Amino acid sequence: MTTIETNPTALPPVEANRKRRQPRRKTAATVAWIIGIVLLTAVVLYPLLWMISASFKPSAEFGANNSFLPQNPTFDNFFKVMEGVAGIPTWKFFWNSTILGIGAVIGTVISSSMAAYAFARLDFKGRPLFFTMMIGTLLLPFHVLIIPQYMIFRNLGMIDTFFPLLVGKFLATEAFFVFLMVQFIRNLPKELDEAARIDGCGHWRIFWSITIPLIKPALITSSIFAFIWSWNDFLGPLLYLNSPDNYPLPLALRVFNDQTSGSDYGATVAIAVLALLPVMLFFVIFQRFLVDGVATQGLKG
Amino acid sequence: MTTGSAHAPTHTRTTAEPGTRPAGNRRTGGQPRRKGNRENVAGYLFLSPWLLGLFALTLGPMLYSLYLAFTDYNLFTAPEWTGLGNFERMAGDTVFWGSVQITMIYVLVGTPIKLAAALGVAMLLNYKTKGTAFFRSAFYAPSLIGASVSIAIVWRAMFSADGPVDSGLSLFGINLGGWVGVPALIMPMMILLAVWQFGAPMVIFLAGLKQIPTELYEAASVDGAKAWRKFLSVTLPMLSPVIFFNLLLEMIGAFQIFASAYIIGSGTGGPAGATNFYTVYLYTRAFTNNQMGYASAMAWVLLIAVGILAFILFRTSKSWVHYGGDTK
Numbered sequence: 001m002t003t004i005e006t007n008p009t010a011l012p013p014v015e016a017n018r019k020r021r022q023p024r025r026k027t028a029a030t031v032a033w034i035i036g037i038v039l040l041t042a043v044v045l046y047p048l049l050w051m052i053s054a055s056f057k058p059s060a061e062f063g064a065n066n067s068f069l070p071q072n073p074t075f076d077n078f079f080k081v082m083e084g085v086a087g088i089p090t091w092k093f094f095w096n097s098t099i100l101g102i103g104a105v106i107g108t109v110i111s112s113s114m115a116a117y118a119f120a121r122l123d124f125k126g127r128p129l130f131f132t133m134m135i136g137t138l139l140l141p142f143h144v145l146i147i148p149q150y151m152i153f154r155n156l157g158m159i160d161t162f163f164p165l166l167v168g169k170f171l172a173t174e175a176f177f178v179f180l181m182v183q184f185i186r187n188l189p190k191e192l193d194e195a196a197r198i199d200g201c202g203h204w205r206i207f208w209s210i211t212i213p214l215i216k217p218a219l220i221t222s223s224i225f226a227f228i229w230s231w232n233d234f235l236g237p238l239l240y241l242n243s244p245d246n247y248p249l250p251l252a253l254r255v256f257n258d259q260t261s262g263s264d265y266g267a268t269v270a271i272a273v274l275a276l277l278p279v280m281l282f283f284v285i286f287q288r289f290l291v292d293g294v295a296t297q298g299l300k301g
Numbered sequence: 302m303t304t305g306s307a308h309a310p311t312h313t314r315t316t317a318e319p320g321t322r323p324a325g326n327r328r329t330g331g332q333p334r335r336k337g338n339r340e341n342v343a344g345y346l347f348l349s350p351w352l353l354g355l356f357a358l359t360l361g362p363m364l365y366s367l368y369l370a371f372t373d374y375n376l377f378t379a380p381e382w383t384g385l386g387n388f389e390r391m392a393g394d395t396v397f398w399g400s401v402q403i404t405m406i407y408v409l410v411g412t413p414i415k416l417a418a419a420l421g422v423a424m425l426l427n428y429k430t431k432g433t434a435f436f437r438s439a440f441y442a443p444s445l446i447g448a449s450v451s452i453a454i455v456w457r458a459m460f461s462a463d464g465p466v467d468s469g470l471s472l473f474g475i476n477l478g479g480w481v482g483v484p485a486l487i488m489p490m491m492i493l494l495a496v497w498q499f500g501a502p503m504v505i506f507l508a509g510l511k512q513i514p515t516e517l518y519e520a521a522s523v524d525g526a527k528a529w530r531k532f533l534s535v536t537l538p539m540l541s542p543v544i545f546f547n548l549l550l551e552m553i554g555a556f557q558i559f560a561s562a563y564i565i566g567s568g569t570g571g572p573a574g575a576t577n578f579y580t581v582y583l584y585t586r587a588f589t590n591n592q593m594g595y596a597s598a599m600a601w602v603l604l605i606a607v608g609i610l611a612f613i614l615f616r617t618s619k620s621w622v623h624y625g626g627d628t629k
Contacts, residue, residue: 033428040422041439044497048442050465051455068465115351124344134351137359139549141557141607143580144600147369147593148362151376171354178351203343232449234560239588250450250560257454258567265458272451279446287438290445294501295508 059266077270104230107169116181184218221293369597387598423506441500453564487575509543
């Protein structure tokens with residue numbers, strides 16, 4: 001975490017030097033920089049802005065009105081989309097996605113923090129081996145596992161339930177989270193643990209009363225990622241959920257897209273916007289945690 | 302699970318680096334055996350959910366899928382051993398080779414472009430020390446949602462006939478009639494979707510750039526180095542561990558592209574197999590055609606391909622990745 005700080009003290013001499021020699025060139029460079037970065041932002045955000053604008057266009061305007069803004073903005077697309085697909089109202093898909101997302105957050109936070117505590121603080125036999133394996137699973141293509149996993153859950157009679165989608169979250173199968181928390185715990189001062197130990201605390205007490213409160217930022221980052229990844233997951237639900245009643249949003253979107261594709265862009269884009277709304281909201285609120293979480297990922301001491 | 306306090310100090314200090322610590326050190330404390338056992342018990346208790354996941358959901362399934370790769374299995378009758386049959390069929394399967402080809406193009410062309418964009422923008426952001434937080438977040442946003450079904454739908458709409466991209470290009474006299482229905486234009490469209498998600502590697506590059514000591518640039522300036530020279534001789538070598546990390550993770554991620562290709566091709570791999578990426582074909586074989594044996598063989602070929610790629614990267618990294626010892 002401490003590794004991404006800038007080094008403000010080292011810069012001034014050079015800048016001052018440069019300023020004295022070529023003040024005009026410096027200003028010009030700054031202006032060019034601003035123009036460049038604003039243009040780039042416009043390009044990067046264009047698909048998102050287009051998508052929002054398009055969701056207010058009546059379907060007849062697609063292909064006819066090529067301007068960015070709708071000529072006759074309307075909420076019809078959203079009303080239409082809320083009716084749902086396959087006889088299931090759209091709020092049900094939101095509900096299913098929400099349940100899966102909350103389950104994923106709870107499972108991930110509990111199981112990953114426990115595993116991370118073991119890797120970062122406990123000295124047990126086989127730790128180096130298991131740690132290497134944990135890192136190895138970061139690189140493992142998920143597709144090697146889907147067929148046997150499908151067979152396991154099929155034999156357990158768990159097809160078309162949320163169980164197969166959630167059980168892995170409670171077993172810390174996503175190494176990214178374990179690794180993120182290991183990094184965080186290693187940076188905590190060990191003296192606190194030792195003090196607690198002298199006071200007679202066991203590992204469970206230390207974990208619960210010292211480690212967990214101190215790694216809150218990592219827990220928040222993990223929770224948001226866990227929620228968003230679960231919210232966006234398509235392959236998992238595609239494998240395990242058959243009845244439309246159980247569909248989370250990505251599957252509903254797919255049905256909607258296949259049914260209306262080419263004929264009703266307005267409605268299709270509107271439901272895509274609705275499905276992304278919670279993710280964008282989370283992002284706007286917690287962007288700091290997310291971006292910093294990603295930044296630490298690449299810097300393993 | 303409580304650990305005695307009397308002999309704690311000698312042990313707890315040494316646990317900074319799991320994986321590097323020699324096991325022999327464990328015997329140096331006052332009562333090594335008991336302390337060691339307690340740490341073992343606590344360690345495995347805390348690790349138990351992860352261990353269960355490792356064996357039941359990762360290692361076990363891996364081994365089972367290796368077995369299935371040598372069988373004919375349709376999910377309803379028992380697997381039937383066929384030896385190398387699946388691999389032989391694969392060798393003669395033109396659809397399989399088509400999917401290999403487009404996946405390789407996507408990985409080997411798309412990933413370098415994405416990383417070049419990520420590095421370029423990271424350097425642009427690193428040019429200023431203040432006021433970049435907003436842009437950093439804005440550029441990161443697509444990485445968070447880019448693989449979702451929503452974005453795949455939007456991408457498809459944007460690149461369809463008379464969509465914004467098509468009509469924008471027609472202003473310059475380029476009339477492609479939409480990209481979605483044209484097999485040759487699917488790949489550029491998919492690569493653009495990947496490049497659009499340059500934000501995640503960019504954030505990692507940016508964190509790496511901030512760690513390069515400014516003295517190195519000053520020294521290079523004193524020696525009369527120009528911007529390009531500084532980039533080649535300071536930035537790239539100092540950043541090479543981060544480049545290596547991003548290259549490895551992004552390539553492995555690119556192999557596994559699924560949702561976007563599946564949605565843009567409506568699950569059929571069309572038009573003309575242009576969205577039939579490796580994982581889409583694997584999924585179709587397994588869950589549409591019920592050829593679990595063949596699909597397992599495909600999964601293992603993917604695993605081996607990814608393994609070889611990672612091996613090559615690690616092997617060549619010795620010559621181009623620079624792990625600075627003291628120059629942190």
